[in-house]
Amino acid sequence: DAGVIQSPRHEVTEMGQEVTLRCKPISGHNSLFWYRQTMMRGLELLIYFNNNVPIDDSGMPEDRFSAKMPNASFSTLKIQPSEPRDSAVYFCASSRENMNTEAFFGQGTRLTVV
């Protein structure tokens, strides 16, 4: 398996623009997680899905952020409109049903909002 695939790897956009980050989880995994990593706040959980259903979105910063999982093999994280403080590395991870199995992380998308 190719692992968790995220695209794009790097994104530079202007403030106010819409940004869409994409994630393809590992086949057979039914939990998917979006994390944000910054120097100031470390790794924060934004949202996670189980069987394509959002379970906990309490980490989503504000209404400018939205996430979808239309099927088991694809998820998006959208920021509209983007702001400079959204600059971070965004990671997607996936895991199987059982809690004692590890979460596999993608390579991340480095977002820079100027």
Added chain:
Amino acid sequence: AQSVTQLDSQVPVFEEAPVELRCNYSSSVSVYLFWYVQYPNQGLQLLLKYLSGSTLVESINGFEAEFNKSQTSFHLRKPSVHISDTAEYFCAVIPLDTGRRALTFGSGTRLQVQP
């Protein structure tokens, strides 16, 4: 709710020296414990995990961690580090019996191995 504390943000060490990266957690329920490693410009990879049984767990590359319930700690150790161990290390927990599957991470410790 759970929280994870990694007191050392950076740990410089010379090659072949021993190292300990500290991790303490707080939780009202029992937890599974994990250490993840992040090499520069990469995602996180699982290093080792404690689920149950023996409190000492080992990784394939010589790291070990010991779960201490009374101290609520899960410190990571390696008796002799290599240059290639330079990375950021994250301690994380998942609570048992809540159905919650998402990891809660500590702030990370940057291990810098010097020749």
